[in-house]
Amino acid sequence: MKSVKNLPLTDKCHHWTNLGEVPWDLQKYWQQRYTIFPYYDNGIYMTEEAWYGVTPEPVAIHLVYDFVGFISPEKRTVIDMFAGVGGNAISLAMAMEEDECTPRFDKVIAIELDPSTLACAQNNAAIYGVADKIIWVLGDSFNFLKLLAKSPDQLEENLRVDSATTTIFASPPWGGPGYRTDEIFDLSTMEPYNLAKLHEAYKTMDHALYLPRTSDLRQIAKLVPDGVKIDVVQYCVEGASKAMVAYIPATVQEPAGKADDQSMS
Template identity: 35%
Template sequence: MPRKSRRRSKKHCTLLKRLVKIKAKKKAKLEEEEGVTPLVDRYWLQRYDLFSRYDKGIKLDEEGWFSVTPEEIAVRHAERSGGGVVIDCFAGVGGNAIQFASVSQHVVAIDIDPHKVAMASNNAKIYGVEDYIDFVVGDFFQLAPYLKGNVVFLSPPWGGPSYSSVGNFTLDLLKPKDGYSMFQIAQSITPNIIMFLPKNVDQREVEELSWLSSPPLHVEIEENYVQSSLKGMTAYFGDAPFR
């Protein structure tokens, strides 16, 4: 091989190594500052569907990336809530609480993870609604006897991205308690309950929740889409003006 070709080859290899290092540094920065691990790469591509103001300083951890409600759906939940005082029982990084605060009198946003509550508070400030939300670090199930509100919003953990591989998602797969127990605890606060559930949830079981009351609660189940892709199911229980 001529010397000139060898020199070009060495330069090419050096350039490739630099590009690989730059790419690795960028990836490490995303993982450290924005919680974008290999597990959530595809969610990062949808970041503006999750938060339209993402570039303003929105913060998420790994779990937040795949558990936050897409903004378009959160807006829908808020519009149908009827206002009043909303209790967000598993607030996470604040996607729903932010939208509820834009139309409600007040929001009580609860999460057991103080790190998530801090991120949710940061995100609420970006949307200018922090004054309408009380962020609480705590266990919803322990706090329930002391809570009062017009609507309870339940969006409990679905078990991570693997939930979609389940053919028929039953309510006992919800965390940290099964859906029936969770619903009964929410009923002790108000009959007006909104549940955001996996797209593959067993709808018959969801309808059965309404029978836990006497007389049975009215229930409406709707499909929630973002850009023609089904993302989840929402069940509206009770007498609130879920228009």
């Protein structure tokens, strides 16, 4: 698996400049374009699917600030597992240390499965001046983690990161806007990746999950052993909740010998 640069925009990438160009079911999202990307008029491109899932910039900035506070200082690499059109990756790349002179992360890796969506992300990051500060990967993020754990030689050298100093941010697809009708959103039925699949893939590293605002907190609480703290934060724009983020510490694995001793007592 290798990084990619300068993917060409395709006919699935759009920069609509007037309402008449916008499909009817996306018009309300397009009318919020300056909240999503204040620099929209500078040439922001989106796929149609991205309008449903992109993180509004004020939320992206705030949650990255919280994310940095959640993780320990030695976490110098961050992987954005679902880069989309770049909203979160851009904010992660722009995050600074308290001195406001040093980038918080030495390495930002952004993974996206769809080439048109990734082309939009690279274009948008260039507008913010951080395209070259992000390592872009076209591929499956779950496969990336498997290779990192079991076959790192199959990854490009700059992608062979140390899990001990790496953290994960994941804003997975939620299965479209249908979740809005659920009073409590069942994360076990989230499509195409449910909570169990996400946590199983990420549990060895500190990670943040960007989830629907009505997600079932009981399901999230069951992810870690009793006594382990999970921070869950609701993020709002203009007084309306947009999403919640669960900040989840890595699961501590018991050494094999210790586990065996306990089972024998």
